[in-house]
Amino acid sequence: MLSVAPEPMPGDVDAAAWTALLDFLGGGRTDRGAAYVDARRRLQFFFEWKGCAGAPELADEVLNRVAAKLAAGERIHTGEPLRYVLGVARLVSLEAYRRMGKQRSDDGVAHVANDDGGERIDGERRLAALEACLESLPARARELLVRYHAHDGGRDAEHRRQLAEEWRLTANALRIRIHRLREQMEGCVRSRLDADGAGPRGGR
């Protein structure tokens, strides 16, 4: 079970609303904080790929509104809390498009200029951090991650099939293993860069 103590929500959400939100998202689970963190992460992803700037803030806005409704005593009848959350998210995304003075354009993007994230960080420092992180992996995992990406950037189907066979994994299990290793390495690189003073960056 993930033990998470989410930060207090921004805005005017009081403790009662916060507890109501956790109860609503947790649905009787004991790891209610994990349910909140998971919902927020999915919402951020939702807004990012809709092309909305400030996705973490928009995710917070959605959860704040749901919390406020719950605190006001509104009874939300749904078997799946996140379906209700999605309805609020769609509304917030439309408002975001409107604020930015445009409808979704042909390419489905309503965005404002933003900094380009990690590109500001010196590439050499990032490479050094990733090298160090790779060294912290067990040799077999490191070999898998590097070999997966060394051959045609990981897009060669025959190469992936051979790797899956060699590691005795199904194709799907291989993809999941690679994804989790990437997540682990990205987290490690972020920690190292933050520790070096290159970060931290918001919105995760």
Added chain:
Amino acid sequence: MNAGAHDAEQLTRYLLGELTGEDEADLDARLLTDDTTWMALRQAEDALVDDYVLGRLDHARRARAAARIAASPRLGERVAFSRSLHAIAAARPLPRSSWSARAAGWLGTRSGRMALVGVGIAALLLALAWPRADAPAPAPIVASLVLPPPTRSVGAPSVSIAGAGALTLIAVLDPEEVHPAYRLRIVAARGAVVWSADRVVGRAAAVEAVVPTRALAAGPYTLQLTGLRSGQGDIDLGSRDFHVTAAAR
């Protein structure tokens, strides 16, 4: 729709805003409520970021991806990570390639072992009969330096060279810079070319060269990079500055 029915292309279309109506609404809902789809979308994001970094998207898709990446610090970080990962994967020697795995399997058979013995005997006889040549051993690698693309560079990276040997120089490329082969020239501050190499084959998004350290005294240098395109003429890929802060000659 069953989560398993979402193929990679459909997930990519969703991420790039190319789905509309029910298809988009269905994936919106599954993103939030279905763990399998949530995992599949994160994997699709991995692949899309890689395709963006490796220059594999057509113009329209690249523009859509770029707009979303520009609006999201997290996606910007993911792009930077993907660049680093591919640069390292391209530069690292592969521990065991697929052909070597197959060769290892074949050598495990009786015929494979017999062939190996035969080759060994032939090699021994050849070695005994061959005139002794004092072939120099490859210079040991005493330092390495990674040069980011000019547009990403904050300043000129520096390297300290400890001992005589060779420097591994890795130039990370922008996706638009990837070509079949490259010409590299290292130019000193006064304009003298101190080292050059032609027809260097890159791997993925990086080109790697081994430079003798005797060519590099302490001081500022510029790596000039040229893309060699068969039948299309060469293309100037710009230069990367770097410093050698201490050099053992």
